[in-house]
Amino acid sequence: MATLAYPVESRHPGWPARLGPLRVPAGVVGVRPVLLRDAGEWSRVRLRDREHLEQWEPTGLGPWSDRNAFWSWPSQWAALRGLARRGQCLPFTITVDGKFAGQITVGNVIRAALRSAWIGYWVSSEIVRGGVATAAVALVTDHAFQSAGLHRLEATVRPENNASLRVLTKAGYRQEGLFERYLDVAGSWRDHLCFAVTKEETGDGLVSRLLASGRADLA
Numbered sequence: 001m002a003t004l005a006y007p008v009e010s011r012h013p014g015w016p017a018r019l020g021p022l023r024v025p026a027g028v029v030g031v032r033p034v035l036l037r038d039a040g041e042w043s044r045v046r047l048r049d050r051e052h053l054e055q056w057e058p059t060g061l062g063p064w065s066d067r068n069a070f071w072s073w074p075s076q077w078a079a080l081r082g083l084a085r086r087g088q089c090l091p092f093t094i095t096v097d098g099k100f101a102g103q104i105t106v107g108n109v110i111r112a113a114l115r116s117a118w119i120g121y122w123v124s125s126e127i128v129r130g131g132v133a134t135a136a137v138a139l140v141t142d143h144a145f146q147s148a149g150l151h152r153l154e155a156t157v158r159p160e161n162n163a164s165l166r167v168l169t170k171a172g173y174r175q176e177g178l179f180e181r182y183l184d185v186a187g188s189w190r191d192h193l194c195f196a197v198t199k200e201e202t203g204d205g206l207v208s209r210l211l212a213s214g215r216a217d218l219a
Contacts, residue, residue: 012087014148019092019139021219022207026130027097028219031104031139034080034091039073041100045124052125056161059184080105087111090148094136096127104136106144106153115151117144121167128163135216137171138206145199152199156182156192168195170215172206 019031046053046068060067080091090106102123109117119140123133144150155173157164173195181189203209210216 010087012085014143015084015087015090017090017143017147019143020135022135022139022210022216023219024131024135024216026127026132029101029132029135029139029216030095030098031092031136032095033084034077034093034103036074036077038077038093038100039070042073042103043068043070045100045102049125052128053122055186056158056164057122057185059187083107089117090140090144092136092140094121094123094132096130096132101127101132102136104133104140106140106148106150109148109150111149115149117150117153119144119153119155131215133164133167134170135207135210137167137173138210138216141171141197142202142205142207145202146205150199152196154194154196156194158185158190159193165193170210172202172209173197174201
């Protein structure tokens with residue numbers, strides 16, 4: 001009896017990896033795996049940027065000061081690394097000029113016939129509108145479709161989050177629709193717009209588009 005042969009993948013394709021660098025107005029953007037030693041800068045930036053971040057992020061248990069304290073990072077890092085090693089997510093740190101500047105994660109990776117995931121990100125308030133998030137989204141999206149073997153990525157964003165809407169649009173994502181009362185954010189169930197992109201739509205890659213448009217340069 002004939003048997004079917006299926007390609008064999010790594011247990012966690014696309015992980016770990018270092019992506020970039022790209023030069024944007026804010027500086028030189030790189031993407032690398034999250035590290036345990038990120039704890040200090042991660043906590044410092046998130047505690048400082050509470051007003052900038054909390055209104056857009058899922059409601060968490062306990063006060064912001066506890067959830068984003070230095071000592072809370074090791075458990076979060078370990079959980080992210082564990083998921084990455086099982087091929088369920090790709091968690092990255094965003095750097096600008098070599099310094100910690102935020103996070104970007106490809107999560108809920110489903111393979112088989114779907115090959116889909118979501119992408120989420122945040123950046124320091126000091127470098128918003130500097131092209132950093134757009135560059136990071138482009139780098140990680142290309143990586144997800146190439147090295148990680150995915151076919152579709154989606155991102156959800158509140159309609160009021162104009163900065164994130166601009167990031168996704170500039171990076172090359174398209175709006176698909178509205179998810180009503182989709183996610184508990186800042187203590188209430190909030191509507192979110194769904195943006196998505198598939199591998200076929202990216203052509204030579206989202207980074208190539210940024211370079212061609214003049215929004216980024218190779219560093």
